Amino acid sequence: MPGSHKWDDERQPLLEEAVDAEMAVGSALLFIGSTYHGGGTNTSDSPRTGLTIGIDLGCLRQEENQYLSIPFDKVKAMPVEIQKLLGGGLRRELYGVD
Structure with missing residues (x-):
């Protein structure tokens, strides 16, 4: 239309x-x-x-939370740089990364 x-x-x-x-x-x-x-x-x-392709304008992230597709214990065992690439720097309480 x-x-x-x-x-x-x-x-x-x-x-x-x-x-x-x-x-x-x-x-x-x-x-x-x-x-x-x-x-x-x-x-x-x-x-x-x-x-x-769905984007939520509020935070300019994809609609589905792919950041939570990897279990926390596996992400916490990765180098900090990788944790940040996986979204750890976005929410401190998720991965504990600044």
């Missing part, structure tokens, strides 16, 4: 406002997350690939 990223929270899309995004093979469509969008029928013989 073109322009929908500028709408307030009360504005709802209307079906007639939708436009098709027909593109040549190898093209990409980029839009921000506040844009109303949909996926039309894939009429090709090939799968259509989608990629979502």
